[in-house]
Amino acid sequence: xxxxxxxxTMALYFGATxxxxxxxxxxxxxxxxxxxxxxxxxxxxxxxxxxxxxxGTTGVSTPTFxxxxxxxxxxxxxxxxxxxxxxxxxxxxxxxxxLALVSLxxxxxxxxxxxxxxxxxxxxxxxxxxxxxxxxxxxxxxVAGVMYLIQDGLLKSKRFNVLYSKLPALDFLDHLNQQxxxxxxxxxxxxxxxxxxxxxxxxxTYVSWNPEQTWALVTWLFYFAVLVGRxxxxxxxxxxxxxxxxxxxxxxxxxxxxxxxSYGPVS
Amino acid sequence: MHIVVVGLSHKTAPVEVREKLAVPESRLxxxxxxxxxxSGVKEGLLLSTCNRVEVYAVVDEIExxxxxxxxxxxxxxxxxxxxxxxxxxxxxxxxxxxxxxxxVAASLDSMIIGESQILGQLKxxxxxxxxxxxxxxxxxxxxxxxxxVAKRVRTETKIAEMAVSVSYAAVELARKIFSDLSEKTVxxxxxxxxxxxxxxxFVANGVRHVRVTTRSPYQASELADKFKGTxxxxxxxxxxxxxxxxxxxxxxxxxxxxxxxxxxRAVKQRMNRPMFLIxxxxxxxIDPAVRHIDNAxxxxxxxxxxxxxxxxxxxxxxxxxxxxxxxxxxxxLRQWFQSLEVTPTIVALKNRVDDIKRTELEKALxxxxxxxxxxxxxxxxxxxxxVNKLIHSTLVTLxxxxxxxxxxxxxxxxxxxxxxxxxxxxMQNGLSTSSAGESDLVRADEDSPVxxxxxxxxxxxxxxxxx
Numbered sequence: 001x002x003x004x005x006x007x008x009t010m011a012l013y014f015g016a017t018x019x020x021x022x023x024x025x026x027x028x029x030x031x032x033x034x035x036x037x038x039x040x041x042x043x044x045x046x047x048x049x050x051x052x053x054x055x056g057t058t059g060v061s062t063p064t065f066x067x068x069x070x071x072x073x074x075x076x077x078x079x080x081x082x083x084x085x086x087x088x089x090x091x092x093x094x095x096x097x098x099l100a101l102v103s104l105x106x107x108x109x110x111x112x113x114x115x116x117x118x119x120x121x122x123x124x125x126x127x128x129x130x131x132x133x134x135x136x137x138x139x140x141x142x143v144a145g146v147m148y149l150i151q152d153g154l155l156k157s158k159r160f161n162v163l164y165s166k167l168p169a170l171d172f173l174d175h176l177n178q179q180x181x182x183x184x185x186x187x188x189x190x191x192x193x194x195x196x197x198x199x200x201x202x203x204x205t206y207v208s209w210n211p212e213q214t215w216a217l218v219t220w221l222f223y224f225a226v227l228v229g230r231x232x233x234x235x236x237x238x239x240x241x242x243x244x245x246x247x248x249x250x251x252x253x254x255x256x257x258x259x260x261x262s263y264g265p266v267s
Numbered sequence: 268m269h270i271v272v273v274g275l276s277h278k279t280a281p282v283e284v285r286e287k288l289a290v291p292e293s294r295l296x297x298x299x300x301x302x303x304x305x306s307g308v309k310e311g312l313l314l315s316t317c318n319r320v321e322v323y324a325v326v327d328e329i330e331x332x333x334x335x336x337x338x339x340x341x342x343x344x345x346x347x348x349x350x351x352x353x354x355x356x357x358x359x360x361x362x363x364x365x366x367x368x369x370x371v372a373a374s375l376d377s378m379i380i381g382e383s384q385i386l387g388q389l390k391x392x393x394x395x396x397x398x399x400x401x402x403x404x405x406x407x408x409x410x411x412x413x414x415x416v417a418k419r420v421r422t423e424t425k426i427a428e429m430a431v432s433v434s435y436a437a438v439e440l441a442r443k444i445f446s447d448l449s450e451k452t453v454x455x456x457x458x459x460x461x462x463x464x465x466x467x468x469f470v471a472n473g474v475r476h477v478r479v480t481t482r483s484p485y486q487a488s489e490l491a492d493k494f495k496g497t498x499x500x501x502x503x504x505x506x507x508x509x510x511x512x513x514x515x516x517x518x519x520x521x522x523x524x525x526x527x528x529x530x531x532r533a534v535k536q537r538m539n540r541p542m543f544l545i546x547x548x549x550x551x552x553i554d555p556a557v558r559h560i561d562n563a564x565x566x567x568x569x570x571x572x573x574x575x576x577x578x579x580x581x582x583x584x585x586x587x588x589x590x591x592x593x594x595x596x597x598x599x600l601r602q603w604f605q606s607l608e609v610t611p612t613i614v615a616l617k618n619r620v621d622d623i624k625r626t627e628l629e630k631a632l633x634x635x636x637x638x639x640x641x642x643x644x645x646x647x648x649x650x651x652x653x654v655n656k657l658i659h660s661t662l663v664t665l666x667x668x669x670x671x672x673x674x675x676x677x678x679x680x681x682x683x684x685x686x687x688x689x690x691x692x693x694m695q696n697g698l699s700t701s702s703a704g705e706s707d708l709v710r711a712d713e714d715s716p717v718x719x720x721x722x723x724x725x726x727x728x729x730x731x732x733x734x
Contacts, residue, residue: 155443156558158570160577169446170541234538237562 002056005049006070010108012042013073013101020094027162032090039097043077050074063128065259069107071129075136076100083140083176091166095143110259127198131191135251137184138223142248144177145241152238174237177244178230185223192220212261215254222247268309268607268675269329270405272364273336273356274321277378280355287344288320288352295392298343299401305335310406314371314392316385318378323368325405329360362597365409365604369593372417374426381426381582386417404675405607409600416596423592426585434465436574437545437566438472441513444543444564451512452476455494456504456524458486459517461547461568466515470494478511480504481518505529509536517547527556530563545571606687609669612678613662615687620654661685 019035050070063071080096083089151167154160167173195216196206207213226243229235235243275285290298295313302311302322310325322340326332337356341349359367370376374385393410396402402410421427438448445451453474455466458481466477477496481487487498499507508514508529518524525544530553534542544565546553557565605611628650632643661681668677681687 151443155440155564158566158573160574164443167443169442170444172446234535234540237539237541239539239561 002049002053005045005052006108009042009046009049010101010104012038012045013077013097013104016042016093017098017101020090020097023090024094024163024166029090032093035097036084036090036093039077039093040081043074043081046070046074046077063125065110066107068128068132069103069110072132072135072139073100073103073107075133076103076139079136079140087168087172089168091168092143092147095147096140099139099143124198127191127194129191130187130194134184134186134188134191135255137180137187138244138248138251139180141177141180141184141244144173144180145244145248148173148177148241149238149245152241170237174240177240178236181223181227181244185227188220188223192216210261212254212257215250215257219247219250219254222250268325268327268405269332269360270323270325270364270409270604271329271332271336271358271360272321272323272367273333273340273358274314274319275352275355275357276319276321276376278376279357284347284352284355285317285320287347288315288340289317290315290320290343292391292395295395296399299396299399301342302336302339303401305339307331308335310403311401312392312396312406312410314389316388319371319376321371323364323406323409325403332360333358362601365413365600366593366597368409368413369416369596370590372413373420373589373593374417375420375586375589375593379432380579380586383421383427386414389417390414404679405604408603412596412600416593419596420589420592424585424588426582426589433461433547433568433571433575434468436571436578437465437515437547438468440545440564440566440571440574441469441543442472444541445512447473449473449475452478452510453496453513453515454478454480454499454504454508454511455490456480456514456516456552457518457520457548458490459519459547462515462517462545463490465545465547466494469513469515474513478507480507509533512540512542514542514544514553515547516545516552518552520548520552521550522552523554524552525554525557527554527560530554530557530565531560534560534562547571606682607675607678609665609674609678612681612687613665616658616661616681616685619685619687620658624650624654 016035016038019031019038023031023035053067076096077100080093080100083092147167148170150163151170151173154164154167155170199213200206207217222243226235226240226247229243230240275288277285290313295315299311299313302308302313302324307327308324309327312323314321314323320340322336324332324336326335337349337352340356341347341352367376372386372389374381374383377385389410393402393414396406441448441451448469451474453466453469453476455462455477470477477491477494478499479487479491479494479496480499480501481490482501484498484500487501491498505525508525509532511533514525516524530542530544534540539562542563544553544557544563546565546567549568551567553565553567555565555567557563628647632638632646635643635646638646661684665677665681668674
């Protein structure tokens with residue numbers, strides 16, 4: 001059952017993505033309303049898929065990459081629906097929903113039997129969940145950053161096109177960027193700590209300085225700098241947008257690294 | 268009974284003509300009373316703004332009415348003769364007059380399409396007419412409808428959403444930088460008209476902190492008082508700039524007052540919080556190099572004009588949608604208007620009583636099945652006589668009052684007494700297709716109003732879809 005709902009979700013997100021992208025370029029409010037509805041429907045089927053899967057799992061709770069990415073995608077849509085509900089900003093969907101779709105497609109591409117890490121510790125899912133939640137924060141910050149740069153560019157070049165009229169105010173995007181990092185950073189920190197503790201239990205050492213751990217720490221330091229820079233020396237607005245885009249690229253690289261590494265021994 | 272409009276607007280007359288005909292608000296009542304004193308003018312409304320002078324009236328005869336109103340307009344000013352006015356005037360009657368009023372109210376006929384002032388002006392004009400009792404059933408209905416059409420156009424199209432003046436454009440741009448203007452500070456440099464206007468728009472849109480600086484400290488504090496803000500010494504405003512989120516510059520200076528370095532410094536002091544600079548001065552007062560500074564957004568008068576022009580095009584697109592709505596609404600009002608004519612009302616009234624008579628007869632005769640044919644005819648005849656006698660005086664009154672000034676009120680009253688429905692759309696459908704046949708029917712009846720033994724079925728047919 002979980003697989004069926006999962007496929008339906010993917011189809012719905014795909015439809016919503018197409019409509020949301022069309023909405024970016026056309027003056028048709030109805031488009032966004034329809035795609036919003038489809039997204040909400042997708043979110044429901046997605047929830048069912050995740051719950052069905054959780055109920056079906058027995059034994060050692062070791063989240064697979066498939067589950068982790070699916071959860072990431074689900075959280076992204078949840079955040080989008082929350083922001084949408086509060087600010088009525090359909091246009092954010094044009095950026096978040098495609099990202100959620102990509103993540104879901106990646107989830108589907110990965111065989112869902114490959115665990116995130118070799119089962120080492122019963123509470124590994126805590127580490128994975130926290131890291132994923134942190135990543136959701138950074139993903140939203142990334143989306144806000146991209147939107148900021150587009151709107152900044154349009155204002156600077158005085159191109160008052162459809163996109164300009166749809167994108168929200170710069171300071172709203174900057175604020176969204178800040179909030180997402182403020183929420184995402186502590187979650188990632190906890191994710192790293194729980195990961196280190198897991199490693200300590202299994203390998204007897206907190207950090208083994210393997211590439212993905214190193215990357216994770218670099219990413220953490222990077223976001224730490226971004227956060228401190230904003231509060232102390234005014235790394236906000238355009239600079240913050242650039243930094244969060246770079247940071248998110250780092251996060252993705254870490255993830256890819258972890259995935260590849262896990263595949264290594266398996267294949 | 269015809270509704271007409273005679274007037275001139277920015278589209279047909281230059282300001283020299285418009286200003287001569289414009290009626291000041293204080294003399295509006297007097298003018299209206301004079302308008303309605305002309306023979307054949309039943310109701311009147313005068314809409315006088317800087318862009319138009321229009322007389323809406325209900326008259327007996329269209330052509331004669333046009334003449335009276337033109338006379339009235341020319342009489343308002345000694346130096347204008349009726350003939351001189353002719354090339355500038357437009358005349359509409361019936362649907363076209365109603366459609367024109369709807370378009371005016373919805374700001375589709377305005378110089379700046381979609382501006383909101385005209386609706387207020389129409390409401391004021393209507394208020395004056397109501398006070399002086401120069402409008403009645405017809406104009407009251409039409410003007411109220413025009414106001415509701417205007418509101419519908421505003422809510423269902425985006426016609427009023429877009430800024431079409433430079434100062435509005437500045438506010439609109441600011442909204443793309445700052446989501447909440449109420450916490451933002453505007454620094455007004457210089458006392459140019461455009462900048463003052465823009466500052467006023469910012470205040471109207473929620474800005475609460477205004478700082479003003481001009482070369483003359485006196486003028487600055489005077490302006491600051493106006494905006495409930497504070498004045499800043501002109502020599503120091505460069506250093507003060509960091510406290511301003513929005514800088515509005517409009518002075519007569521022939522050189523740059525704000526340099527790129529100053530802005531750079533201000534942005535740095537603001538910890539990269541965005542700054543919005545508007546230079547409405549010609550020659551420009553802010554160094555154009557400011558454009559290249561991150562988080563500083565500079566717009567000059569031409570940039571704002573580009574935005575205005577774009578919005579104007581968008582508005583025209585929306586205006587097309589609004590035109591469709593006007594056509595639709597005129598259709599609805601036409602049905603009501605037609606219902607006020609005496610003939611259809613008489614037909615409807617006869618139909619109504621015949622309906623009642625028929626159902627009651629059927630009921631009674633159903634129970635009296637033992638009656639002979641002769642007795643049945645007697646009962647039917649009696650029923651007919653009763654209903655016809657009951658409505659006879661109403662019919663006579665309607666016909667005699669048809670051409671009096673109160674005619675419409677009588678029709679309206681008859682419709683209410685007999686519950687004939689205010690907007691008999693179903694009935695009108697029938698009427699519009701077979702109105703000729705019906706008037707013949709009524710005329711035939713006039714010869715024998717009491718006897719009226721026309722079989723109900725014949726009268727019933729023209730109602731088409733029926734109730």
